[in-house]
Amino acid sequence: MTFDTPDAFEAAVAAPPEADPSQALWFLFKGPQLLVRPDDARAHLPSASAAAQVEPAHRLYLGRLRGRHVYAAELPARAEPDDGHVTQGLRALFGRLDDELFALAGRAVQLVDWNRTHRYCGACGTPTALRASERSRECPSCKLVAYPRVAPAIMALVRDGQRILLARSPHFAPGMYSALAGFVEPGESLEQCLVREVREEVGVEVARPRYFGSQSWPFPHSMMIAFVADYAGGEISPDPAEIEDAGWFDLHHLPPQLPGKISISRRLIDAVLADIAQEPPAS
Numbered sequence: 001m002t003f004d005t006p007d008a009f010e011a012a013v014a015a016p017p018e019a020d021p022s023q024a025l026w027f028l029f030k031g032p033q034l035l036v037r038p039d040d041a042r043a044h045l046p047s048a049s050a051a052a053q054v055e056p057a058h059r060l061y062l063g064r065l066r067g068r069h070v071y072a073a074e075l076p077a078r079a080e081p082d083d084g085h086v087t088q089g090l091r092a093l094f095g096r097l098d099d100e101l102f103a104l105a106g107r108a109v110q111l112v113d114w115n116r117t118h119r120y121c122g123a124c125g126t127p128t129a130l131r132a133s134e135r136s137r138e139c140p141s142c143k144l145v146a147y148p149r150v151a152p153a154i155m156a157l158v159r160d161g162q163r164i165l166l167a168r169s170p171h172f173a174p175g176m177y178s179a180l181a182g183f184v185e186p187g188e189s190l191e192q193c194l195v196r197e198v199r200e201e202v203g204v205e206v207a208r209p210r211y212f213g214s215q216s217w218p219f220p221h222s223m224m225i226a227f228v229a230d231y232a233g234g235e236i237s238p239d240p241a242e243i244e245d246a247g248w249f250d251l252h253h254l255p256p257q258l259p260g261k262i263s264i265s266r267r268l269i270d271a272v273l274a275d276i277a278q279e280p281p282a283s
């Protein structure tokens with residue numbers, strides 16, 4: 001279960017004439033919180049009637065999932081959930097919403113957030129309008145076009161033989177350690193970003209970055225690009241502004257807690273630990 005787009009989803013920008021919003025799947029948000037109907041351990045999308053309070057001009061058409069049209073919108077600030085409905089953050093819905101709907105909720109929350117924060121032109125302040133031809137908003141006055149933002153961030157698991165470098169941010173849950181991560185700066189390659197982030201956060205040099213995988217991460221609009229890299233020198237010296245503690249761990253000495261399975265960081269750590277477990281120890 002991830003936020004990556006389900007294979008069965010066909011994205012589109014403009015609703016076709018036959019699309020009937022009253023029969024559609026609706027992702028309705030209050031800020032970053034999704035409106036759902038909880039049912040024991042599971043959660044479900046609300047019925048389409050919950051979208052009645054959304055003005056047509058404020059709907060975003062997302063495309064089709066297995067033949068059903070999909071819309072997203074921000075609920076009006078005054079709207080209160082009907083009986084049986086609650087609003088919840090996406091992290092709390094991990095494992096409770098259907099896998100495909102959970103993934104689409106990650107897309108929907110990013111598009112709704114972008115739509116809300118680009119209502120006015122960033123250059124001249126004129127109200128912008130959605131374009132029908134592509135996912136963008138255009139200023140009718142100066143023609144500036146705003147696209148949904150995706151912010152690339154690298155994740156780096158540094159490996160030294162049988163050991164891996166894990167660190168914790170002061171924001172993490174107690175006892176949790178993860179791989180290092182940081183946002184790409186304008187002008188940097190992913191590999192340059194990786195070297196800089198590791199150096200800045202823990203004072204260590206790395207070499208030979210190997211691509212592991214990527215994951216959409218809608219908090220609020222990131223793209224995580226994960227690498228494994230080899231330790232190439234230096235002593236661990238955490239940057240106190242970002243890193244509370246960092247250290248070398250091995251199969252027999254792991255931190256009390258690793259990241260949850262919602263994040264690619266856990267897949268990355270598990271994959272490298274599995275590789276290490278299969279290798280004969282260095283003599």
Ligand SMILES: [Zn+2]
Pocket residue numbers: 121122123124125126139140141142143144
């Ligand atoms: Zn403008």
